Amino acid sequence: MIDTVIFDIGKVLMDYSWDQYLHGIVPDEIPYRTLEEAVFLNPCWEEHDKGLMTEEEELWDFISNAPDYEPEIRAVYENLGQCTWSFSYANAWIGELKARGLKVYALSNWQKRIFEQNEETMMGFLGQMDGYHLSYRTHKNKPDPEAFTGLFEAYGIIPEQTVFIDDNAANIEAARKLGLHAIRFVSYEQAKEELNTFL
Known part of the structure; x- marks a missing residue:
């Protein structure tokens, strides 16, 4: 499940x-x-x-x-x-998933300067999540397996019960090797529909 x-x-x-x-x-x-x-x-x-x-x-x-x-x-x-700027659907999408009782996290390669200049905007969706790892804090970039396992260990995530969404093919491949279900993001509509097939 x-x-x-x-x-x-x-x-x-x-x-x-x-x-x-x-x-x-x-x-x-x-x-x-x-x-x-x-x-x-x-x-x-x-x-x-x-x-x-x-x-x-x-x-x-x-x-x-x-x-x-x-x-x-x-x-x-x-x-x-x-x-960089937030997609119009971002906050609502995370809110919908949380309302369905799912645990939601972010795992992203992200620079400190860009985060600090966008923190208020990003907290619209990050603030609804159960946790997040940004590479400038963990010093690990995807697709390094340690970027993923660090998140798993920090929050008790079970890969087989988790769907990972990313636009990068190398990150998707790395995620699948670690046992995650994975969706290659092309568009909001496509990714949301694929995610719903898992839920």
């Missing part, structure tokens, strides 16, 4: 896009592409999710990729949280 649901956050409960934000700082195409590569497409982004660097270290990680654009990169970093 399924009694627990675990949600990813990015592209599941919250959307994100840097296009409009970045164009507001560097409207011209050439610096836009340079800053996009230096910050948002930078491979070090995933390391930043682990929360093992100071903000200044994170900032210099980005600047080192395009030192001629240091002022612009500092401006981008200043308000990174503006690149």
Whole structure:
């Protein structure tokens, strides 16, 4: 019997896009592409999710990729949280599941700076949950199995009684290997319908 649901956050409960934000700082195409590569497409982004660097270290990680654009990169970093926002259905979806008596958790790769700049919004759904692990606090990123098992151990979650929802294929595969039922998120309607087949 399924009694627990675990949600990813990015592209599941919250959307994100840097296009409009970045164009507001560097409207011209050439610096836009340079800053996009230096910050948002930078491979070090995933390391930043682990929360093992100071903000200044994170900032210099980005600047080192395009030192001629240091002022612009500092401006981008200043308000990174503006690149993400909650989906309109997020709070209600979590509320519906809680009303059905399910335990609900979140497990997400998430940077400290972005969380702190969106905390009030995110608590609309996180505040209804039974708990959550964000990578900047646990220092473990999905699909590392330890990211999952840390959540299991903290809250007494039984994988076989749990559905995991994430948009990332590698995370879905990792979850299934650990015994979780898993749904690859494509849209709210699709994921909600698939989840209902488990409940």
